[in-house]
Amino acid sequence: MPLRLPPVFRVFPALALAVAVCCAWEARAATVTDALGATVTVPDAPKRVYALSPPDALLVYAINPCLLVGWNMPQPPAAKAWYPACVRDLPVLGGFFGQGMTPNKEALLAAAPDLVISGTMARSNRDFDAFFTGLGIPVVHIDSGTVADYPKALRLLGRLLGDPARGEAQGAYAQDTLEAIAKGVAGIPEDKRLRVYYAEGEDGLATDGRGSFHTQVLEMAGGINVHATPQTQRYGMDKVTMETVIGYAPQLILAQTPKVQAAIQASPTWRVIPAVRDGRVVGLPSLPINWFDRPPSFMRLLALKWMAHTLYPDAFPYDMARETQAFCKLFWDKDLTEAQARALLESGAAARP
Known part of the structure; x- marks a missing residue:
């Protein structure tokens, strides 16, 4: 035919x-x-x-x-x-x-x-x-x-x-x-789980709600997304106010970019938030592509280990340099030195003043 x-x-x-x-x-x-x-x-x-x-x-x-x-x-x-x-x-x-x-x-x-x-x-x-x-x-x-x-x-x-x-x-x-993360998270009491804010956008005042595919890694790793409101659009990044974030009182902030991390750390307004006061503003690894989101990819498998270790190092005592080396060999066909692996882990962090 x-x-x-x-x-x-x-x-x-x-x-x-x-x-x-x-x-x-x-x-x-x-x-x-x-x-x-x-x-x-x-x-x-x-x-x-x-x-x-x-x-x-x-x-x-x-x-x-x-x-x-x-x-x-x-x-x-x-x-x-x-x-x-x-x-x-x-x-x-x-x-x-x-x-x-x-x-x-x-x-x-x-x-x-x-x-x-x-x-x-x-x-x-x-x-x-x-x-x-x-x-x-x-x-x-x-x-x-x-x-x-x-x-x-x-x-x-x-x-x-x-x-x-x-x-x-x-x-x-x-x-x-997935099995290792689920098992480890199950052993963390609810009252010991950290409250986390995902800071996106130019000023950190955009975020994604609980249950969003944009914050999936955070929640699977046992973090409590403080922004419980469902996202209003598929692309996410819903706007919030500074007063709202202060009211959330997150114990840890995930900064989408180094620029946002640096802005939050330098701002007197943000310093009243426990995460900032305690030095727990963390940049997301971003090389060779963002580990966490935008686009969501197979990098989220490595991000799960990184996120769980960042939140609960005692429950997830990963050697993240070795984990990064093993992952990049399997998924990227790259043989990394320990120094190269550590550079990837720091790829989302703002430069130190």
């Missing part, structure tokens, strides 16, 4: 040919049941993969970065320095995420993926799925919205992308981490 192409291909016939050659006739040799319960026929060895959101693109990266055909958003220079050459200068194709952004269909056609990954974070729709499936390009949906989804997601991606051993190793790491 001839392949039916959407009207856009009549305007871009060269792209139609590229997609037809690269995708429509790709041999299909396996089926998989995805997170929506659909049975999807997939390439035996996909060579060009597109993911609809930054978190899912980074999960694909963790398995095999060179399969990616593009990014969802521009990549920061610091991250590019870590990337292998095959992904450093990939085009920005867009995706379903954040503040109403959508994929660039023309750029997607030129990229000619032979497999599409649509994770929980992507919020794709039937029309866009049909755009791919109408071209004979399979779409596999995975659960990836929470850190708890990672063991299954990584194992599935390992099988899909032709490296089940790597997917199993990363999935096992994720599962072991």
Whole structure:
């Protein structure tokens, strides 16, 4: 049966040919049941993969970065320095995420993926799925919205992308981490758990509410998010007042950026807050990408250990330099010295005066 192409291909016939050659006739040799319960026929060895959101693109990266055909958003220079050459200068194709952004269909056609990954974070729709499936390009949906989804997601991606051993190793790491953190947190009495404020924005007066995926690491590690109000928009960063933060009286403040950390530490207004008075304003590690959030990624697995150790060092006596070395070897294929690992741990901290 001839392949039916959407009207856009009549305007871009060269792209139609590229997609037809690269995708429509790709041999299909396996089926998989995805997170929506659909049975999807997939390439035996996909060579060009597109993911609809930054978190899912980074999960694909963790398995095999060179399969990616593009990014969802521009990549920061610091991250590019870590990337292998095959992904450093990939085009920005867009995706379903954040503040109403959508994929660039023309750029997607030129990229000619032979497999599409649509994770929980992507919020794709039937029309866009049909755009791919109408071209004979399979779409596999995975659960990836929470850190708890990672063991299954990584194992599935390992099988899909032709490296089940790597997917199993990363999935096992994720599962072991989740179990260790849950066990340790269960042993901390409720009245001993620290009250934490997540300071975002230019002035630290933006935050994300309890239960937000933006603060998931904090809460899984046993911290009490003092801002109990649910976030009002998917992107988060809801505004609060200084009076509200003072009333919260957090015992520890997580600073989104070094700039925010420095501003809080230097401000007389913030000094009345217990966390500031006691010197417990902590910057989030941010290299090669933010460990905690924006975008939420597989780095949250390492962030869980860092967060738990930061909050409760006696319950979680991790050697974080060694943990960072082991993690970067498994997920980034990087052999770090102890000094390099410690530099990553300090990457979100403000310069000392």
